[in-house]
Amino acid sequence: MKKTILVLLLVFASFGFSQSVSSQAAPAPAPPAFQAKPEDVNSIEAILAATYDVISGPAGKKRDWDRFRSLFYPGARLIPTGRRPNESEVKARVLSPDDYVDRSAPFLEKEGFFERGVSNKMVHYGNIAHVFSTYESRRKADDAQPFQRGINSFQLVNDGKRWWVMTILWQGETPDNPIPTEYLK
Numbered sequence: 001m002k003k004t005i006l007v008l009l010l011v012f013a014s015f016g017f018s019q020s021v022s023s024q025a026a027p028a029p030a031p032p033a034f035q036a037k038p039e040d041v042n043s044i045e046a047i048l049a050a051t052y053d054v055i056s057g058p059a060g061k062k063r064d065w066d067r068f069r070s071l072f073y074p075g076a077r078l079i080p081t082g083r084r085p086n087e088s089e090v091k092a093r094v095l096s097p098d099d100y101v102d103r104s105a106p107f108l109e110k111e112g113f114f115e116r117g118v119s120n121k122m123v124h125y126g127n128i129a130h131v132f133s134t135y136e137s138r139r140k141a142d143d144a145q146p147f148q149r150g151i152n153s154f155q156l157v158n159d160g161k162r163w164w165v166m167t168i169l170w171q172g173e174t175p176d177n178p179i180p181t182e183y184l185k
Helices: 001-021 043-056 064-070 097-111
Strands: 072-080 115-123 130-139 148-158 163-174
Touching: 043 064, 043 115, 043 130, 043 148, 043 163, 064 072, 064 097, 072 097
Parallel strands: 072 163
Antiparallel strands: 115 130, 130 148, 148 163
């Protein structure tokens, strides 16, 4: 009987210990190196607009990559998806904001690039939001037709102080995968 009570006490003690350890909050992420403009992050609409704005500009214009980085939560990811010519498999590349800058800045700044959201479908619960944002891309702001359209899937979080981009997953429109009408309204 004494052994049974001792075993039960040990089980309850270890259960209580594991509960207190697992209920402790995870360490906070490192603060971002770049301070966001309050007007860029005070609403879902604002952070979407800032994301499109900061990557857009004429050929020869350097983008404000510190502003870009300030929109993203530490550890955030950008994930382009699609099929390469002459391949059948859709692939995804997982990039950090810095990877995106390293990879995209030379092209965007040399060629000119303007991207804007033309339709947003949002779902929002508590401190999280998901937005399917249909986009159009142009080389010049006044180009009559976009050279590319697609959908950006934004996952956002509000930490009680501001909105953050956690993930942007996107896919460009193709002839065999047109954007559905409901995402163009």
